Amino acid sequence: MTPNAARGLSRGAAVAAVALSSPYWLPKALVALRVKVFAKVNGPEGVIVPNERVGPERFAELYAHPAASGRSKGAGLSDLFWYWLSPGPEVHQEHLEPGPRYDAVARTTSSILAGTSAELSAAAGRCAARVLDERIPGRAALVRLRDLMMPIWAEFFHELVFREPCPPDVRRLIVDNAEDVVNSLKNTRLRHMDRRARLTRYLLRRLAANEVPHDLPAELATPRDRAHYLQGTFFNTAVVQMSEAMAHLLLVLAQHQDVQRRLAEHPDDDHDLGNVMNETLRMYPLFGIAHRITGADIDLGPGAAYPAGTVLCFDYAAYHSTGYQDPEVFDPGRWDRLSAKDAHHIPFGVAANRPCPAWRLSPLVMRAVTREVLSRFTLHSSVSHTRSIPHRAPCLLVARDRPLPRYRIGAVLAALRVRDRWEDLGRSVLQAVFGTWMVVDARRLRLTETWFAAHDTQGRPLPSATSTDTVPPTAGSPATAPPTAAPPTCPYHRD
Numbered sequence: 282m283t284p285n286a287a288r289g290l291s292r293g294a295a296v297a298a299v300a301l302s303s304p305y306w307l308p309k310a311l312v313a314l315r316v317k318v319f320a321k322v323n324g325p326e327g328v329i330v331p332n333e334r335v336g337p338e339r340f341a342e343l344y345a346h347p348a349a350s351g352r353s354k355g356a357g358l359s360d361l362f363w364y365w366l367s368p369g370p371e372v373h374q375e376h377l378e379p380g381p382r383y384d385a386v387a388r389t390t391s392s393i394l395a396g397t398s399a400e401l402s403a404a405a406g407r408c409a410a411r412v413l414d415e416r417i418p419g420r421a422a423l424v425r426l427r428d429l430m431m432p433i434w435a436e437f438f439h440e441l442v443f444r445e446p447c448p449p450d451v452r453r454l455i456v457d458n459a460e461d462v463v464n465s466l467k468n469t470r471l472r473h474m475d476r477r478a479r480l481t482r483y484l485l486r487r488l489a490a491n492e493v494p495h496d497l498p499a500e501l502a503t504p505r506d507r508a509h510y511l512q513g514t515f516f517n518t519a520v521v522q523m524s525e526a527m528a529h530l531l532l533v534l535a536q537h538q539d540v541q542r543r544l545a546e547h548p549d550d551d552h553d554l555g556n557v558m559n560e561t562l563r564m565y566p567l568f569g570i571a572h573r574i575t576g577a578d579i580d581l582g583p584g585a586a587y588p589a590g591t592v593l594c595f596d597y598a599a600y601h602s603t604g605y606q607d608p609e610v611f612d613p614g615r616w617d618r619l620s621a622k623d624a625h626h627i628p629f630g631v632a633a634n635r636p637c638p639a640w641r642l643s644p645l646v647m648r649a650v651t652r653e654v655l656s657r658f659t660l661h662s663s664v665s666h667t668r669s670i671p672h673r674a675p676c677l678l679v680a681r682d683r684p685l686p687r688y689r690i691g692a693v694l695a696a697l698r699v700r701d702r703w704e705d706l707g708r709s710v711l712q713a714v715f716g717t718w719m720v721v722d723a724r725r726l727r728l729t730e731t732w733f734a735a736h737d738t739q740g741r742p743l744p745s746a747t748s749t750d751t752v753p754p755t756a757g758s759p760a761t762a763p764p765t766a767a768p769p770t771c772p773y774h775r776d
Contacts, residue, residue, distance in 0.1 A: 327594040334585045337603035337625055344595055345633035350379045351574030354733045356592045358572055364723035365466050368477060369509020371732050372501055378738035385498035390514055390638045393441055393495055398645050405646035408436040409653040420683045426531050426674035430524040431456045438515045444494050454480045459520040467671045468716035469708060480516060484508035522567050527650060528674040529565040535660035535676050545655045554648055556613040562628035564611060565668045566597040598668055600625050663694040664701040671708055
């Protein structure tokens with residue numbers, strides 16, 4: 282072999298080695314790049330907690346402080362969340378500023394989510410049974426767990442809101458809407474506002490026909506505000522969060538066969554299943570960062586003072602990883618050795634500062650759906666498991682009464698492992714591109730800033746901005762105002 286040929290062969294081998302190893306190092310590099318882009322575009326806003334001044338032992342104290350009450354106004358970070366949650370982020374319960382409007386909306390949400398434990402569990406079980414019968418009629422199926430859970434929760438929350446079964450075409454509307462929201466949040470797809478608008482139109486029709494059997498808040502004065510409230514609270518956040526929670530829980534069971542076997546053999550053991558759910562939500566909290574804007578100065582003592590207007594970013598994952606021995610290990614048994622009161626564990630937020638309105642409902646219905654799944658299938662998966670779960674949790678489901686040979690399951694798991702690595706590579710590239718685009722677009726639109734330039738914190742038009750020629754429709758506008766009154770140049774009109 283000539284020297285030139287040898288050098289060419291060597292270079293070819295190096296290129297091949299880089300290409301073949303790229304799934305192991307390139308995704309992490311792209312994630313780091315995406316984080317830097319986000320920080321560059323959004324600016325140095327936000328104090329992440331816990332930190333060196335407020336450690337994990339004081340995390341909940343700061344989170345619960347009465348002055349840590351602002352939610353959207355005054356934080357550039359809110360522009361991005363409003364962008365992802367459009368349409369109607371200005372009436373989304375989690376993004377309302379404190380005051381009468383938030384209180385009225387929170388009361389309504391609690392009323393809609395109310396019910397006895399037996400009723401709620403039975404409804405979730407029925408919805409799960411219908412979807413599982415439809416989606417997995419055969420002996421085995423390779424699924425994405427988040428995708429499998431979406432129609433279950435679409436049906437469940439439709440029943441809560443309308444007190445009637447969910448028609449298939451409406452379920453498709455809800456799932457399309459929820460998937461578009463969560464995919465944009467994960468930066469795996471761009472927004473498709475037409476998909477979201479179809480659900481808005483459906484809700485407007487139901488409201489116009491007086492077919493919503495609940496007293497909706499008077500503070501939401503227009504039909505569009507009410508439609509956006511229902512869409513954002515129940516058919517965006519509720520469907521997405523419950524689907525993600527169940528995907529995490531079922532993926533944990535798929536990767537811990539001993540735990541899965543124990544739960545399947547003792548389906549009525551609420552204590553054991555409760556420990557598994559606690560540990561799952563500790564390791565994979567549904568919320569990454571929750572931000573609050575201080576409405577007044579906060580002084581927790583030397584070195585821990587935050588002036589009014591500070592954006593506090595509460596890092597759930599960091600907090601959940603402190604105060605435990607071997608926090609990286611999945612150990613449901615630790616909850617028999619821990620006091621829940623003293624544990625660093627806030628899966629549904631802090632009670633004193635906007636806890637998740639489904640804090641009571643979620644564990645009940647998650648148990649019901651988990652039991653329905655385990656009564657039918659064994660679960661198997663070899664994919665990576667991260668908090669953001671962007672791969673939507675690929676998993677093999679096998680009918681319990683018709684098991685597959687172990688070698689066939691092993692072959693599927695080996696293929697899943699390889700596919701997961703390469704999918705992660707392609708997805709990371711897409712996330713870097715789509716994430717950068719959406720962050721830049723959100724900063725260009727400045728939805729939060731635009732809204733609060735024309736409204737007070739309770740959604741009322743400011744005296745200097747009452748003309749419909751310059752501001753979008755608001756919760757304080759007359760209920761008869763046409764929903765298209767805003768000019769096409771208004772970013773809210775476009776969204």
